[in-house]
Amino acid sequence: MDDQIKSxxxxxxxxxxxxxGPVSVWGIRLGSIVFALLLGCIAILLTGNSPIKAYGTMIxxxxxxxxxxxxxxxxxxxxxxxxxxxxxxxxxxxxxxGAEGQITAGxxxxxxxxxxxxxxxxxxxxxxxxLLLMALAALLLGGLxxxxxxxxxxxxxxxxxxxxxxxxxxxxxxxAWLQAGPWEARQGxxxxxxxxxQLPKVAGVHCGWIIVLALVILVHVYxxxxxxxxxxxxIGDSMRTAQYAGMNVGxxxxxxxxxxxAISGLVGFIxxxxxxxxxxxxxxxxxxxxxxTVAWLSQLNAFAMIAISLLLGVLSKGADTxxxxxxxxxxxxxxxxxxxxxxxxxxxxxxxxxxxxRKKNGKGGAAQ
Amino acid sequence: xxxxxxxxxxxxxxxxxxxxxxxxxxxxxxxxAESGKPAEGGEAKTIKVGLICIGDENDQGYTYNFIRGKxxxxxxxxxxxxxxxxxxxxxxxxxxxxxxxxxxxxxxxCKIIFNNSYGFEDYMLKVAPDYPEIQFVGCTNQASWxxxxxxxxxxxxxxxxGRYLAGVVAVMKLEELIEKGExxxxxxxxxxxxxxxxxxxxxxxxAYFLGARSVCPSVTxxxxxxxxxxxxxxxxxxxxxxxxxxxxxxxxxxxxxxxATVAQSKGAFxxxxxxxxxxxxxxxxxxxxxxxxxxxxxxxxEAVVNGQEIPQDWSKGLADGAVVLTELNEKIAAAGxxxxxxxxxxxxxxxxxxVFDTNRFTIKGEKLTQAFALDTDGDFQADKEEAVFDGAFHxxxxxxxxxxxxxxxxxxxxx
Numbered sequence: 001m002d003d004q005i006k007s008x009x010x011x012x013x014x015x016x017x018x019x020x021g022p023v024s025v026w027g028i029r030l031g032s033i034v035f036a037l038l039l040g041c042i043a044i045l046l047t048g049n050s051p052i053k054a055y056g057t058m059i060x061x062x063x064x065x066x067x068x069x070x071x072x073x074x075x076x077x078x079x080x081x082x083x084x085x086x087x088x089x090x091x092x093x094x095x096x097x098g099a100e101g102q103i104t105a106g107x108x109x110x111x112x113x114x115x116x117x118x119x120x121x122x123x124x125x126x127x128x129x130x131l132l133l134m135a136l137a138a139l140l141l142g143g144l145x146x147x148x149x150x151x152x153x154x155x156x157x158x159x160x161x162x163x164x165x166x167x168x169x170x171x172x173x174x175x176a177w178l179q180a181g182p183w184e185a186r187q188g189x190x191x192x193x194x195x196x197x198q199l200p201k202v203a204g205v206h207c208g209w210i211i212v213l214a215l216v217i218l219v220h221v222y223x224x225x226x227x228x229x230x231x232x233x234x235i236g237d238s239m240r241t242a243q244y245a246g247m248n249v250g251x252x253x254x255x256x257x258x259x260x261x262a263i264s265g266l267v268g269f270i271x272x273x274x275x276x277x278x279x280x281x282x283x284x285x286x287x288x289x290x291x292x293t294v295a296w297l298s299q300l301n302a303f304a305m306i307a308i309s310l311l312l313g314v315l316s317k318g319a320d321t322x323x324x325x326x327x328x329x330x331x332x333x334x335x336x337x338x339x340x341x342x343x344x345x346x347x348x349x350x351x352x353x354x355x356x357x358r359k360k361n362g363k364g365g366a367a368q
Numbered sequence: 369x370x371x372x373x374x375x376x377x378x379x380x381x382x383x384x385x386x387x388x389x390x391x392x393x394x395x396x397x398x399x400x401a402e403s404g405k406p407a408e409g410g411e412a413k414t415i416k417v418g419l420i421c422i423g424d425e426n427d428q429g430y431t432y433n434f435i436r437g438k439x440x441x442x443x444x445x446x447x448x449x450x451x452x453x454x455x456x457x458x459x460x461x462x463x464x465x466x467x468x469x470x471x472x473x474x475x476x477x478c479k480i481i482f483n484n485s486y487g488f489e490d491y492m493l494k495v496a497p498d499y500p501e502i503q504f505v506g507c508t509n510q511a512s513w514x515x516x517x518x519x520x521x522x523x524x525x526x527x528x529x530g531r532y533l534a535g536v537v538a539v540m541k542l543e544e545l546i547e548k549g550e551x552x553x554x555x556x557x558x559x560x561x562x563x564x565x566x567x568x569x570x571x572x573x574x575a576y577f578l579g580a581r582s583v584c585p586s587v588t589x590x591x592x593x594x595x596x597x598x599x600x601x602x603x604x605x606x607x608x609x610x611x612x613x614x615x616x617x618x619x620x621x622x623x624x625x626x627x628a629t630v631a632q633s634k635g636a637f638x639x640x641x642x643x644x645x646x647x648x649x650x651x652x653x654x655x656x657x658x659x660x661x662x663x664x665x666x667x668x669x670e671a672v673v674n675g676q677e678i679p680q681d682w683s684k685g686l687a688d689g690a691v692v693l694t695e696l697n698e699k700i701a702a703a704g705x706x707x708x709x710x711x712x713x714x715x716x717x718x719x720x721x722x723v724f725d726t727n728r729f730t731i732k733g734e735k736l737t738q739a740f741a742l743d744t745d746g747d748f749q750a751d752k753e754e755a756v757f758d759g760a761f762h763x764x765x766x767x768x769x770x771x772x773x774x775x776x777x778x779x780x781x782x783x
Binding site for chain 2: 065187280327
């Protein structure tokens with residue numbers, strides 16, 4: 001290649017596995033965060049504020065007091081839960097981007113049960129049997145909403161990306177109809193749940209955080225230490241190998257999608273019984289999509305997801321405070337968050353590839 | 369070469385940022401000192417006030433109207449020696465985020481927090497018990513009289529008075545068209561685009577219709593609901609359908625200006641709500657009415673600053689400037705409208721004209737003698753407090769939010 005006259009300025013070269021030590025890998029990741037923060041400075045400077053003060057405000061607003069920390073954790077709960085839900089699918093290389101709809105389906109089922117049975121559970125304390133029934137309904141409908149695209153993929157090899165995406169719109173439409181129609185209380189809204197159907201608070205935050213932390217362990221064990229988890233990993237690495245080994249790929253796909261949808265559905269239950277205490281068509285609020293980022297950033301590692309979802313919680317809460325304290329438009333906060341996510345995901349590229357600059361004087365150089 | 373140039377530019381930009389950061393630091397340290405400075409003479413009082421908005425000022429309607437009120441109130445209070453530091457949250461959805469917004473403003477040190485949308489109240493009520501020393505206001509909502517909390521309040525304005533006046537302006541235009549022979553006498557029909565079939569909307573169009581009928585007894589009205597507060601397309605379609613059904617005059621109770629433009633394109637006339645829409649439909653829009661929130665903001669904030677209690681329910685009208693008419697489009701309004709308006713306005717202010725005078729409307733041919741105001745059991749049927757007395761239905765009297773939800777003769781509901 002040395003004798004080529006016209007070689008490009010930059011060339012990409014895939015790194016061999018493990019050619020970078022862990023120090024370099026984490027160096028690249030940290031570097032990407034620093035780079036994103038620097039880019040974010042442009043956005044902040046445009047509003048006429050000091051970037052240093054802005055970042056300080058964000059951190060203080062997310063972690064500065066007990067109430068702020070509780071809100072940050074509350075934002076992280078559904079992200080963590082949903083990242084855990086989609087991890088098995090992504091491990092299998094089944095691109096489930098329907099978590100948004102599966103969350104909504106779960107919330108819808110939980111709301112149905114809450115409305116149906118609330119009168120049987122009077123009193124102003126949360127009722128464990130009612131909450132369990134709501135959770136069960138959420139698991140089932142969320143799971144069903146995941147199973148449908150899984151079934152079509154297994155039987156007719158449909159495109160799961162499109163299929164799961166379209167399923168989102170259907171269920172959100174159903175909720176919109178219920179909200180303005182049969183379940184409407186006033187002005188296009190569904191009434192708040194009875195106290196019996198509201199998740200109790202533990203340490204100032206609804207107890208959904210305990211549920212998702214338990215899920216972290218369950219999902220970790222399922223993925224790493226069970227036959228099911230092994231099958232998923234094999235399919236993800238090579239579908240042909242799985243078939244050759246005699247695995248029923250279609251069945252595993254459907255099973256995994258049901259599981260994934262069920263966990264998303266449970267997250268829907270947590271959001272509606274814990275945070276909103278009602279159902280609305282915006283109930284998933286983009287969690288189903290943001291959690292894809294959480295799952296990828298964590299490299300599908302269940303424990304890393306805790307840290308990443310908390311990081312996103314801090315960002316999102318910090319961005320809220322930034323708006324209130326410094327009168328920065330919400331959009332600026334969103335830009336900063338977007339930049340951070342983009343750079344953090346983008347850094348994986350530099351971990352997998354190296355950039356080779358055009359040689360100037362015969363010596364090749366690699367830049368990171 | 370281009371790529372190299374781009375690289376150099378990016379690096380230069382990053383370097384510039386570092387410079388920018390360090391340059392900004394000193395000016396920032398000066399800022400808090402400025403705002404935290406105690407006022408001269410010890411007279412001026414500073415208060416932090418929270419405002420949670422469903423939209424932002426770009427909607428040019430609902431939230432914009434609140435922002436106008438906020439700005440006017442800030443100036444008025446400054447003249448009284450009260451410095452207001454607003455903390456505003458924009459584009460807050462009606463859900464869990466609203467609870468967080470209330471909590472955040474409470475933590476930020478706001479002494480009074482206004483929630484500007486109906487759907488916020490459920491979430492506001494989850495925060496209010498935790499901060500008994502902070503006042504929470506649910507604008508346009510109605511739980512305060514029934515919840516057991518002392519620090520929650522509701523506020524609205526007697527917008528039905530403004531609509532009554534708008535109805536007068538509208539029907540005078542129709543009468544002018546009849547006189548000119550452009551409209552047959554028995555075809556004087558008003559079309560109304562309503563958001564939802566709830567009291568707030570029903571009270572509004574009924575007041576509008578009664579205003580119109582006080583001038584022209586033969587006028588009738590058709591109402592089309594869009595079942596949404598803000599759906600520009602649906603509102604436009606509804607206005608269009610009403611024009612096609614023969615309505616020469618369109619009014620609305622929803623958030624967009626599309627009915628105004630439709631009315632203009634179909635050769636009909638229009639009266640607006642929340643904002644002056646003459647600029648969007650100069651050949652159709654006659655007048656509009658809106659709530660001036662600054663009146664309430666001033667009263668409530670001043671009371672809190674002085675340690676006084678604010679009322680559980682607050683609703684004032686034309687007489688106190690809480691309801692105002694936007695500018696009359698004299699180019700197209702009927703002759704004599706201005707004089708007529710002054711006369712009716714004076715009557716409303718001194719109480720000689722009652723909007724819901726029970727002698728001037730019927731329900732299924734009969735005079736209204738009994739109607740409740742408050743809904744105590746949450747089934748959306750009023751069951752407490754007699755609203756009909758002294759020859760009129762008393763709207764916004766027992767609670768600030770409207771509760772007139774009756775269907776009177778002469779108004780046809782299309783859906």
